[in-house]
Amino acid sequence: MSAGPVVVLAGGVGAARFLRGLVRVIPREDLVVIGNTGDDLWWQGLYIAPDLDTVTYWLAGVADESRGWGLKGDSFTAQNALAGLTSAAWFQLGDRDLATHLYRTGRLNAGAPLHQVTAELAERLGARSRVLPMSDDPVETRLKTDAGDLHFQEYFVRERFRPSVREIYWTGIEAARPAPGIAEAMSAARAILIAPSNPAISIGPILRVPGMRALVSAARARTVAISPLIQGRAVKGPTVELMRAEGIRPDALGVAQLYREIAAGFVLDAADASLASAIAAMGYRVAVRPTLLDDLAAAREVAAAALDLLRQPAAA
Secondary structure, eight states: OOSSOEEEEEOSHHHHHHHHHHTTTSOGGGEEEEEOOTTOEEETTEEEOHHHHHHHHHHHTOBOTTTSSSBTTOOOHHHHHHHTTOSOOOSOOOHHHHHHHHHHHHHHHTTOOHHHHHHHHHHHHTOOSEEEESBSSOOEEEEEETTEEEEHHIIIIISTTOSOEEEEEEESTTTOOBOTTHHHHHHHOSEEEEOSSOIIIIIHHHHHSTTHHHHHHHTGGGEEEEOOEETTEESSSSHHHHHHHTTOOSSHHHHHHHHTTTOSEEEEEGGGGGGHHHHHTTTOEEEEEOOOTTSHHHHHHHHHHHHHHTTSOOOO
8 A cells, every 4th residue: 555644534423433443553643534514513602513523532532432522531510500501501511621612713713714723623632643624614514304404413412313304404515615635635645434424414514515525536446435334223323314314225235325436445344244245246345344343453453454455456
């Protein structure tokens, strides 16, 4: 495999668990993460970037890994005080986590672009990898549900993903452009990996940024996708429901169909081995591994398998 960075398209917790295995296979300094910002929101005057922060915290070794989000050992004194003042305290932020959002908001208000602020946070928190937002331009993932038109975080956190989803759409996506540095990283990359994140609302927004799909397609021979589903079920969260809302078949075969024009390799769970031949018939190089990434050794094995696929002869 040639020199160059390993680029990963990433959502939040699922991607973070994968990345902690990947950085046991490659040097941390070789990693470039392109994070979803469709989940970002302004809340209580602060700009919150959940997926970027989750990835950065996990890479820096400071994440609350049992909870999946936030900082380990954090307290919630300010959050509890806010809850005593307003009913609009549904989004949970720890006291130390607040520092991240205060820093980001101050820098954005001073005119710094999101990619620059994200790089500063990654460096100061000790991530030792490059983390890029998919775009500096504001993009918002919204859902039309039986409880009304909701921002993704309202649906996911406040409503605990209970409403039925009829449609997913994005505001600002047409005007968005890939953040500075993305095109260069993809062009130089020795591998591009699509993390086992929700294809509809984590990877989907990244690929919808105008120009992004073309960048990935141009590197298709160097791109591998990892399925986020095991026997048609998500490890956690509403991945299956949101895939159905987007018309995506909710299993590993459906994920492979979604990525077939942009990826040449595909990793699926051992429990889905019966789908491997159908996925290979689409032109993929296929690896079958246990993909439950709660275990660091499993995460490392999945990451190694994804990279090994690129050393195999191209599928016929």
